Structures are given as structure tokens and as C-alpha cells.
Amino acid sequence: MTIVRKVGSRGTRAYTKDEGPQEWAGDSYRKLELERLEKVPKGTTIHLGRGVRTTQAGDLPKPQPRPSTEGMTRVTNRGTSSRKSRNVGSKNNN
Numbered sequence: 736m737t738i739v740r741k742v743g744s745r746g747t748r749a750y751t752k753d754e755g756p757q758e759w760a761g762d763s764y765r766k767l768e769l770e771r772l773e774k775v776p777k778g779t780t781i782h783l784g785r786g787v788r789t790t791q792a793g794d795l796p797k798p799q800p801r802p803s804t805e806g807m808t809r810v811t812n813r814g815t816s817s818r819k820s821r822n823v824g825s826k827n828n829n
Contacts, residue, residue, distance in 0.1 A: 762825050765798040772797075800825035 737754045758767050775781075777793030803824035808817050 762800070765800070765825070768798050 737757065738751050739754050740749060740751050742749050758764055772792070772795060775792045777791065779792040780789050781792055781795070782789050801824045804820040804822045807820045809820045810817050
């Protein structure tokens with residue numbers, strides 16, 4: 736849980752609020768995204784990007800776990816040096 740300080744009434748009032756778990760990135764967001772996608776009927780038209788592309792909900796791919804790049808070479812410092820990657824991918828990556 737996270738306690739957040741919020742401001743209201745044009746900045747004259749402040750209060751703290753206990754927020755729930757933050758699920759806007761990583762494995763928790765992939766799980767949330769999959770649950771939302773399963774609730775939508777397959778024939779529903781979804782607008783993508785800035786509203787200029789459309790697709791059917793059934794045609795959207797399932798969220799995939801992030802692959803591991805551990806041990807691969809990662810270029811750093813504008814291409815002047817490199818190091819080994821320490822990214823182990825998603826927790827539920829099989």
C-alpha cells in the first residue's frame with residue numbers, strides 16, 4: 736500500500752489517502768490487461784493509436800511475458816562502451 740498526499744480546492748486543502756497496489760507496469764499490468772481483454776466481446780471494434788486505426792478485440796494478441804536478455808551485450812554511453820545485460824525477464828517467464 737502507498738500513502739499519497741493529495742491537494743484539493745485550488746491548492747488550499749491537502750489530505751493523505753491510502754492508495755491500493757500500483758498495477759500500471761510489469762507482470763501485474765500484463766495480468767490486469769489479460770483480464771480486461773477477456774471481458775470484452777470478440778467482435779468489438781477497438782480504436783488504436785490516436786484513433787486512426789481500428790481492429791477487432793478478438794484479433795489482439797495475448798500479452799506475452801518479457802523475455803530474458805541476461806548475458807547478452809548491451810551498448811551504453813552513446814555506443815562507446817558495452818556491458819553484459821542483467822535483465823532476467825518476467826517472473827512468470829517459462
